[in-house]
Amino acid sequence: MNARILTATPVVEKTKIDLKERCLALKNRGITPAMSVVLVGHNPASLSYIRNKKKICEEVGAKFTLEQYPSEISEKEFLGHIDRLNKDPGTHGIIIQLPVSPQLRNLNLPDLVVPEKDIDGFHSQNTQSLYEGSADLKLLLPCTPKGVIKLLQFYNVPISGQNVVVVGRSLIVGKPLSMLFTNLNATVTLTHSKTRDLREFTKNADIVVSAIGIAHLLDETYFDKKRKTVVIDVGMNTFDGKLVGDCSRERLLSTVEAISPVPGGVGPMTVVSLIENLIVATEGQLKGIK
Numbered sequence: 001m002n003a004r005i006l007t008a009t010p011v012v013e014k015t016k017i018d019l020k021e022r023c024l025a026l027k028n029r030g031i032t033p034a035m036s037v038v039l040v041g042h043n044p045a046s047l048s049y050i051r052n053k054k055k056i057c058e059e060v061g062a063k064f065t066l067e068q069y070p071s072e073i074s075e076k077e078f079l080g081h082i083d084r085l086n087k088d089p090g091t092h093g094i095i096i097q098l099p100v101s102p103q104l105r106n107l108n109l110p111d112l113v114v115p116e117k118d119i120d121g122f123h124s125q126n127t128q129s130l131y132e133g134s135a136d137l138k139l140l141l142p143c144t145p146k147g148v149i150k151l152l153q154f155y156n157v158p159i160s161g162q163n164v165v166v167v168g169r170s171l172i173v174g175k176p177l178s179m180l181f182t183n184l185n186a187t188v189t190l191t192h193s194k195t196r197d198l199r200e201f202t203k204n205a206d207i208v209v210s211a212i213g214i215a216h217l218l219d220e221t222y223f224d225k226k227r228k229t230v231v232i233d234v235g236m237n238t239f240d241g242k243l244v245g246d247c248s249r250e251r252l253l254s255t256v257e258a259i260s261p262v263p264g265g266v267g268p269m270t271v272v273s274l275i276e277n278l279i280v281a282t283e284g285q286l287k288g289i290k
Contacts, residue, residue, distance in 0.1 A: 003252065008147075016056065020060045032061075035057055036093070042071070050066060056275050062278055082096070118281075135180060146180075159181065161186070165201045166178045204227070207229065207230045210235055218231070219247075220252055223255050232259075249261065
């Protein structure tokens, strides 16, 4: 029996209906949710990601603005633009698109955007809620971890009491996701490139989330067929000119219970979670919540 494919399409469509309704409710009160993306330089991959954000943003009825600056922009000028957006009452969500130019990399980028407009969910005040034990997806949480949980919940995959292995310890995905799973009462093991015998962990997992960025790393030798593991593939790698995940999906179809595809899985969930964060941020600012 082949594994279930946990595609994002039905989750995204359902979420967009909810976001359109919430966006309309805000417009009826005189507020159009507005997102600004700050891009430094001309990175084709970044522009592709930005197009996806713009598309869904406008589909739900929100406003999208791209502020693009030359790669040689000074630190002072860059900070001036961020400060202007932070103070602009007509801008409700701000993203600093990574990567930035070398002269800006010493800045504390996650905390430059004020927490109430931080729709990426990276500001220290927003991530603090994870360390305090919150599992509220209505908060401004990092978008990929939020998207992973929403995907699992949509497909009724149990989380509480399950053994979860997260592969990869990045500040954007692995670490916040491990905290979110913990807050949802899973037993979590956070593994990484220095973990000895990764198979020992993945073979005993109910859920495996791979976000390590190594194409086709996880094959059937990493899983116990009897365990009926659910696999979420966050990897976005290029292999033979194609976008592929961290998992050898075709080799896992007869081994695991379910798996998310690449493309068409976590990527769209991340984008729709970002737009959801924009609506959450706008609602919060309308209520005067800081």
